[in-house]
Amino acid sequence: MNEHVDLVTAYGDTRGDGAVQLSFTLPVTSGEKARQAALILAAKMGLEEPRVVLMDPIDPTFTYFILYGRTRESLDFSSIQVHEAAYEIMAPEEINRFIRETFGRKLVVIGACIGSDAHTVGIDAIMNMKGYDMHKGLESYPEIRALNLGAQVPCETLVARAMEEKADAVLVSQVVTQKNAHLKNFTRLIEILEAEGIAERMVLIVGGPQVTLELAKELGYDAGFGRGTYPEHVASFLVQELAGRKTKRG
Amino acid sequence: MNEHVDLVTAYGDTRGDGAVQLSFTLPVTSGEKARQAALILAAKMGLEEPRVVLMDPIDPTFTYFILYGRTRESLDFSSIQVHEAAYEIMAPEEINRFIRETFGRKLVVIGACIGSDAHTVGIDAIMNMKGYDMHKGLESYPEIRALNLGAQVPCETLVARAMEEKADAVLVSQVVTQKNAHLKNFTRLIEILEAEGIAERMVLIVGGPQVTLELAKELGYDAGFGRGTYPEHVASFLVQELAGRKTKRG
């Protein structure tokens, strides 16, 4: 393992040791048999020398385990393909200048937290004046008209409003992911947008703490942003994407 | 998964959800590529829907990850065979009575922490008067002559002393396990005992926080005791084992 420069695996205190920490609960009574069960599960996950370092009875029917072991697995780091949204991050001023020069008009961006999700802090962080962590939101961009519909917006309302405002981009937030609620809502929205035949016309962007670019693409969106996103990231992607489309259309 | 009564897997908040938490460090620079690498490793460990919930740069060359996912694996709990040392735990008085009645003499037990290991708290907990956690040690048993040689005892010294004392049992502790130091020492001791041809004559017991019965058996010892052992556990096993051998020899 140590030989190959680009073969990587987990590291505890020695290159290639594969040290991994694991924890889970089994719905069984604590005891020697339970301990064995935990070791078997760890072994099935490919851990060598698995060790149960904690077996804690939660109650007579559940036992919590913490384990350490060494994974046999490793991977060729050099071969990893990340499809990162191909855009450079620009500063707000740049973005505004770019908009003026490229489009010669204000861009209209409409955003909402759809379904029954009331977590607006995320979308507010991107869209509102105040912004997030000292990074001002899209509202503060002179060349962007930012409309934030807020929490619990039905997909229909969002789409209708987007059409009437001739939005250049739709920004959607989903924070509640339990029972994959976010996937259901994202899917529902894209279906409506396609039904209305406007999915192509607008740049569709999703975000949320558990959103990744891959996920967004899978669902048919143009981009997805997760934890720690700043407004300028979104704006940079947006203007570059729109510029790209403009030239394509020629 | 839910159907089968004895098929068990990890439990987060719903039977059969397979929820598992994982953490490890990869020797790579933090970033999207690193995140992918962590996901790949988790996938190779058989996790479905793996999620990186923390990607923390430790320094430019190491990145720490915490992940959650669902294991596909499950196991048949009913089929698990535990070879637990077959003995009942007796109270100190019982043990002493049993010794008087069965052997009609004091048993000699000699113990030590071998090699360069200086962790005596464990062996002291088993052998010394004071004991551990309110459970008095073997020294307090009228029918047991307990000799604790203490820390860093060379294997040779222990064996020589055991022979000269005609010990019925040898108790060995190993706490330092790094680089498998404990395995080396345990193996070395058993070899010497066998060379001296006394391995059969005495009950050989090992212990330490990372000692398990399986391990002890593999290495050729009669029993192994781990975390949370009390003196009476060891004594109970010992007297029952000796009684067994006595009858065998007839």
Added chain:
Amino acid sequence: MGELNLSEAEVGRAREAAARIAADTLAEIEGKTTVAVERAVLRLLGVEGVTQDGVPWSNVVVDDLLSRDLLDKGAAVWFVRARTADGGSPEDTARRMVRGEVDYGSLPRVEPEDLRGRMRSLAREGLDRIDRSRSVREERLAELGRGREPLRYLIVATGDIHEDAIQARAAARGGADIIAVIRHTAQSLLDYVPEDGSIQGVGGTIANRGNFRVMREALDEVSEELGRYIFLTNYCSGLCMPEMAVLGAQERLDVMLNDSMYGVIFRDINMVRTFIDQHFSRALLARAGMMINTGEDNYLTTSDAFEKAHTVLASQFINEQFALKSGLAPGQIGLGHAFEISPKLEDSFLFELAQAQMVRQIFADCPVKYMPPTKYMTGNIFQGNVQNALFNAVSVLTDQSVHLLGMPTEALHTPHVHDRHLSLENVDYVFRAIRHLGEDIVFRPGGRIETRASNVLDKAVDMLEEIAGMGLMQAISEAMFADIARTREGGKGLEGVVAKAGDYCNPIAELLWEERALS
């Protein structure tokens, strides 16, 4: 903990202003009722069950009366008159009413006194049922006793009440004193109570009678097992707030999250609707001997805990006054606050200590509920355990009454069974280790902590007096709480607000207020 030296005068001014704010707001809504209040009344008069398409009878009856512009007299009036006319079961009457089989124009005339009498005797039965479950609670508490303060409050939120019950039992065995079943994400915006055995919840579990019973049973069972009464919490909020109060009271829930403004601010429910609903709901909760938990903690998720600490205090004064005006005793008023300060801030622990101690002193007779860090929790579940440890320390140092256990996985998912287990271990250790530290140390007069507390108090006084001037509804529309603005005409449920007619009657409210002294 040694007492903070706080100006009595300032505290007095704050209370006085808050009392004015509550009074003025109640005056504004005096002449109005809501569909939710009327549905609650019907339920207490015996209208239960659902239509074959699963809509509660209380809903269809009230909607029908609303569509006929008859609701202004109060649902009770029509229901009782209709019943007298036929004398069938409450459900039969309801069915006939909505089938249009009742000709409201030509209902047999009843003497007003007579009608009032019948309404009151039905209402009395309704309240008796609540009183009974209240006394059951009191008996069990007397028999089993309760945990030691700070009470350990844990949440379950699997979305499936049976899974919740399993986890609640495990939590209780691990030391929980109070179990809160977090409510399905979308429920608070439903203008009806979903029928029993209905859908899987998301981010929480459906709240309805059936589910209340499942959990109550599970907790009674484990209470017996442990010899400690385990309290049950749910939400008295959203568009069905008054009905939740009824169901909770009937099914012997012990605690309910109930805030005079949360729905307005965080669920965009119309404010007039909310103020009416909360006023009536709280009177019911008071009667049922339940504890409410207010939601000031939520403000700190959208606004900064350091900058806006005074808005929490101001809101607590307001919630206190609304509660008292509904007949809740101080001992029933669980005011909420939270450890939401940024961990990046130097001396953050001192500021939280100041806030917690101040709240404890100012609301000495209220069972203050302290909420854990949530907003600044991250995917680092190891560090999360440390953040919770300092939160636990402040709680036991300042001797809070109800302690909501923070989860290391707060930023990730609703709790897994072992998340609670780890949090309970954390709390056990920290509470034990510093149990009497509070008694052993004294605040340096004029020190950082004391100064911080007085500043927050002063700002709260200013804010309350400003609000007293402009009115609470205006204050909300100026985003004075949580940095979120709502308009008087905006929000959900306004269509459910109805102006009372001169001969409007709500027999339940009548009895509740007449008998307030009793509760």
Added chain:
Amino acid sequence: MGELNLSEAEVGRAREAAARIAADTLAEIEGKTTVAVERAVLRLLGVEGVTQDGVPWSNVVVDDLLSRDLLDKGAAVWFVRARTADGGSPEDTARRMVRGEVDYGSLPRVEPEDLRGRMRSLAREGLDRIDRSRSVREERLAELGRGREPLRYLIVATGDIHEDAIQARAAARGGADIIAVIRHTAQSLLDYVPEDGSIQGVGGTIANRGNFRVMREALDEVSEELGRYIFLTNYCSGLCMPEMAVLGAQERLDVMLNDSMYGVIFRDINMVRTFIDQHFSRALLARAGMMINTGEDNYLTTSDAFEKAHTVLASQFINEQFALKSGLAPGQIGLGHAFEISPKLEDSFLFELAQAQMVRQIFADCPVKYMPPTKYMTGNIFQGNVQNALFNAVSVLTDQSVHLLGMPTEALHTPHVHDRHLSLENVDYVFRAIRHLGEDIVFRPGGRIETRASNVLDKAVDMLEEIAGMGLMQAISEAMFADIARTREGGKGLEGVVAKAGDYCNPIAELLWEERALS
């Protein structure tokens, strides 16, 4: 933190008794030297390197002299006389000595003054080298500055110095101020320093010149990168204690674990041997301007932290006196104590707070080193982080100088790279969050904390006066420290103790004591 009200008188009595204890012990060993001391002297006189079978020349020469019963005059005498006779390199002389090519009986006669002069000039060169590395440290410190107290002390212990270096850099970048390379488990019982590039360590890494250099370089590099001088720690203990002092001083280590009794109690090294070795070693460390860390924390791993708290304090007084008598300045004396109280104990935090504050006050000029919970750490790495959080809190509250970071995995393995990362985050947050709490709170006079502190102090005084009566060696044989008993004649290394002849000479010691004032 407000000061604890402790009796000055009692503290005075304790110091006075400890001074007597140290003086009496030193008087007992006055007339003796050890093979380790003589080896250290030879090294300082220039005898370096190893034989082809890897044994250090200093060892073979001293063993040879011992076997010839010549060591009682001191190795320096013979070495210098032999050298003068041939005048080759130190190594040549050494080789000739052990080959038996030196006829000690008929060495050319040298005038005593002359001999003494040569010994002293060689010794002077040896000390100059130490002084040079001391001034390098002082320059770098002046240039780069150091971290803020409590200084963050982290350990590396992979067994491989190159892996250690990688991890040390990562730790420094994460905020470490001091890096301690934990030593190979078996090394302290080796009566020689393993040659460079030798075996893989277990439970720690081999300590020798080569490895010291690798780590020193790594830390100097990262110190530059971070603009903060990172201190390096290793062990000045075991059978080679004096040689470790030499190597550490020459290779610019900054801190050394060095205790007057640890080796005796926990490594079963003979006590006479240890007392002689520590006395000389500390004089060298003093000269080199290094800080020592004593090992009282270890007592609490074998005896109970609550019951035996006074033994820690008593030992600190004794270590302090031994240190002063070797010429260490208070600022170089890092006394050790630890947060080892049982987490099951109610108010455990208060007792630790009392102990930590007391130690801080009593040894106001010493850079006290505070050790984390270890004994009661378990496989529950989440809860371990909580135990460490309370430890961190006491440390910053009582303003300790050196803070050894506890690892969540303490019960499992020597630290993994992310274990340190998590611990650094823990400390960052806790230190920041309660930074000025100490200034803001005052101990309630006569409260639990103050009472506890006085009780511990009283018991320590009694213990010290008892020991002063019976003598330290007797006290140790009665298991008065760590509940472990050792006899005067028992233990390893006694064979290496030699009675000095009338004309014994140790030129290094001479210069060290003559020039003590300077250091």
